[in-house]
Amino acid sequence: MLFDNKPPNPVYATLDEMNSALAEIQDEIQRNGNDEDIISTDSEDLHRHGYSEWSSSNPETLPVAVAYPRSTEEVSIIARICHNYRIPIIPYSGGSSLEGNFSAPFGGVSIDFAYMDKIIKFNQEDMDIVVQPSIGWQDLNSQLLDMGSRLFFPIDPGPNAKIGGMVGTNCSGTNAVRYGTMKDWVLNLTIVLADGSVIKTRRRPRKSSAGYNLNGLFVGSEGTLGIVTEATLKLAVIPEEFSVAVVTFPSIRDAAAAAAGVMQNGIPVAAMEIMDEVQMKVVNLGGATAPRVWKEEPTLFFKFSGTKQSVAENVSRVQAITSANKGSNFEFAKDEREQKLLWSARKESLWSMLALRKGNEEVWSTDVAVPFSRLAELIEISKKEMDDLGLFASILGHIGDGNFHESIMYNRQDPAEREKVERCVKNMVRRAIDMDGTCTGEHAIGWGKKEALEWEVGPETLAVMRQLKHALDPRWIMNPGKIMDLA
Amino acid sequence: MLFDNKPPNPVYATLDEMNSALAEIQDEIQRNGNDEDIISTDSEDLHRHGYSEWSSSNPETLPVAVAYPRSTEEVSIIARICHNYRIPIIPYSGGSSLEGNFSAPFGGVSIDFAYMDKIIKFNQEDMDIVVQPSIGWQDLNSQLLDMGSRLFFPIDPGPNAKIGGMVGTNCSGTNAVRYGTMKDWVLNLTIVLADGSVIKTRRRPRKSSAGYNLNGLFVGSEGTLGIVTEATLKLAVIPEEFSVAVVTFPSIRDAAAAAAGVMQNGIPVAAMEIMDEVQMKVVNLGGATAPRVWKEEPTLFFKFSGTKQSVAENVSRVQAITSANKGSNFEFAKDEREQKLLWSARKESLWSMLALRKGNEEVWSTDVAVPFSRLAELIEISKKEMDDLGLFASILGHIGDGNFHESIMYNRQDPAEREKVERCVKNMVRRAIDMDGTCTGEHAIGWGKKEALEWEVGPETLAVMRQLKHALDPRWIMNPGKIMDLA
The missing domain is CATH 3.30.70.2740 (Alpha-Beta Plaits)
Structure with a gap:
């Protein structure tokens, strides 16, 4: 096969070289007009950036330093110097990922975007917004509301997730059945490449067939091909009406059959979630919707949205399908407060x-x-x-x-x-x-599912991914040890 | 920059080598059990595969041969031998592209998928379908109807377009405002790479975050990274009700303002098209909807779809917005026949x-x-x-x-x-x-818009695209001269 020859394993900087690099970064950033100390080697900081209690697995190692850049230009400086010294760089935003995605198996510098959390430009008429990587999706939506906008960003992963990581993992959430996943909402990305050069994937058209779809490639690449420092996101119109309902079923199989019926009839539900009896118990124990207590049985959660009339119509179509599949106890959240509580009980189930x-x-x-x-x-x-x-x-x-x-x-x-x-x-x-x-x-x-990826796509397809990685990051400094290994 | 060093210009086979390669291909395919003569050098055939009257521009050259493979395996044989001999290979399906996309600026072999036009597997319950590259989207939808299915494939470019080319160009059409573009409907692709090796981008999940999104990269890459020999496509449920209406405006600006109003209010129209007074004249001259004659003024065409009730509701919301923007003469197609004729008059406007x-x-x-x-x-x-x-x-x-x-x-x-x-x-x-x-x-x-792509994304982003191309096609044999040049 074309890509049989794997490149040699990367050699990373020694600790001495690493220290020289950190001094060089700090120095160049100061000369560039920023007097803050942007590098931290505080041990708690290192731990927080290399270990996650959410994650299914964590490597034994930690990053050697955490950098807190304030701009794309500063990220570019960090990348250029780390490239020269062959030092891994790992992007960090919300830290809520679940598969060791921001861990540091080869040490290196964690780049925490904590100070890059702003809305850069809101193009209301165009229904898009330019943001930095560390704005959270919930915060983004609150700010849009505060500005009096009727628009929102519909991708809803875990509550703490931030745009940078959401791009990295091509995340989604409960709204995906209606609105798709992260890749469907990115108009363009500003990306710092391995050597510090900066590119923009494209301009701001809603749709384009111009050249390779770099948005499609970078979204979901977990910072292994480049680091996102700015993203332009499409926004959707907030529906005028919402409704939330739960239905219980004698078995998971019945619930799944009902859900299939909803999909196969093309009913545009805003969300459709399944929870088993244990998870319903967790909701009750959590007490978010107390004093109300939900039945601890296999349950479908529905969210409906649209105009008043279309919500009513979709509710009645879904009721008919669930009834025909042994669903019972179709219950609505009784007001907006209960809708929010119930939905957040679902969203916070892992918590x-x-x-x-x-x-x-x-x-x-x-x-x-x-x-x-x-x-x-x-x-x-x-x-x-x-x-x-x-x-x-x-x-x-x-x-x-x-x-x-x-x-x-x-x-x-x-x-x-x-x-x-x-x-x-x-x-x-x-x-x-x-x-x-x-x-x-x-x-x-x-870090956690590399073996599974090879089971899934096979060695040839993985070799193509590796070839792409190597083309854009020949020194393997971009979040190494994630998605795939070299050897 | 990381990618400053361009690889040397490719050297392609001489005519003698080309003839050896064609003999070798034919021979290996026969040994493989196919006795058909799959190679054509008929001059009309070459012309049809190298020149397009639809295209804004065409190079002076033509392909040297046209191959008509019957399977992925045969495409793999062709690619492997062409790779050995350094011969360009250019995929061809519907031939309805507009920018010289299937032209042969460096000669080589046009691969016409005429014999690979079948449905391989229809997964009705999963709402997806596996097809070969030369099935047309209209034919696909007819076959689905004939099978009694309530599903359809919603991407609607020019009437002659076929799935292979639709993947290549990341096409769309009038349905895009509701259903998105080609990239949103591809679950996986079987791809023959430059050297003849075959990969599948992924399996059939509706959604995935596993590794690089190769679907996203290959869709829209115009056969310059690999050749699609099979695609699994998502299908949508056919709405129960349709309505088509036209509204005229005193100016294009008023029509655009009305259209913006529809989008900014989040009204889920099935399609919204603008046609100027000249294009309306073309529709009347074409006579598709005779004896009815449409006003030759700036016009918005709307398609509505959904349940009876939601169509009625969306029509009345759109009417309110168009009226508020100087729209007049809101007219409905009077029956299903007129809906189809009117919509096909729009679809066939270039014809x-x-x-x-x-x-x-x-x-x-x-x-x-x-x-x-x-x-x-x-x-x-x-x-x-x-x-x-x-x-x-x-x-x-x-x-x-x-x-x-x-x-x-x-x-x-x-x-x-x-x-x-x-x-x-x-x-x-x-x-x-x-x-x-x-x-x-x-x-x-x-072939036609390479200069414009560089204006659009700039030399650094184009260099990243070139780097990706070079990583997967180091001999530049895959549809060379399209999207970008090496030098």
């Missing part, structure tokens, strides 16, 4: 589960996606295997996209228990791939 | 214009896209400059995407006239780029 941990417990949370027709079977088998572990474990997911999450609580001090959980998770991933699915619908590969 | 040609006349047809807020201004200035040419010329477009087409009829035997038209088109493209737009919203770069 709620983490809040239930005791002692040395951790939560292993992962996601897969498969074609609709296989979803019920996959969930059933996986849930059975998970239940057999005898641990506290739940399933929930974006069922309209064939995407679901498994969360298992286990004792990290117990290697046998960890191994058991790991096997269970890997079996689910294998099964999803065998069903023509993917090892991750929205969390991305990171 | 209708070509049908009006006399003697040596040709039509220069091109497209650009800009952010909404600049569209009215761009159309006004461009239309004025076009009218000043004193030629038969029209404007029409997908206004909801900020995308429009300019078509100018001119005498190709008159170099001064051609030059004048070319200057006018280039001015429009320049203006679109200056307004933060793109040199092509849906026709792609091909």
